[in-house]
Amino acid sequence: MMDVNEVKEYLPQRYPFLLVDKVIELNLGESVVAVKNVTGNEPHFNGHFPSLPIMPGVLIIEAMAQAAGILGFKTLDKKPSDGSIYMFAGVDNARFKRQVVPGDQLILKAQYVSDKRGLWKFECQAYVEDQLACSATILCIDRKR
Secondary structure, eight states, rough: OOHHHHHHHOOOOOOTSOOEEEEOOOOTEEEEEOOOOOOOGGGGGGGGSSOOOOHHHHHHHHHHHHHHHHHHHHHHTGGGGTTTEEEEEEEEEHHHHHHOOOOOEEEEEEEEEEEEEEEEEEEEEEETTTEEEEEEEEEEEEOOO
């Protein structure tokens, strides 16, 4: 279990781009389950369908990538403060199944698939309650700052 303060130790992003509020399950080298609370005061809702606020899909993918980044950092026992950074390197097979709106809680899941020469591959999903909102294969790369 990681609260938002510990999450900030492993992710370089900050508000409004920090998209992981806490980690509720972590199995090093295997999987992570994290939470993003979606609130109506987030700045993207002012311009993204303002009369029907919907969380942009690209931010859902970013939230999944951040969860995967935490898994990678924790697995390697590294932090951004050590001079290491996990960068989003690609996304494949992204599928959106339901809208995410203010008041929803995104459950972010990432499972480690493989790593080759610093390029890590994760299978990721974002759920609202038990409904799949998005799934994608996400690639992250470990680099020195």
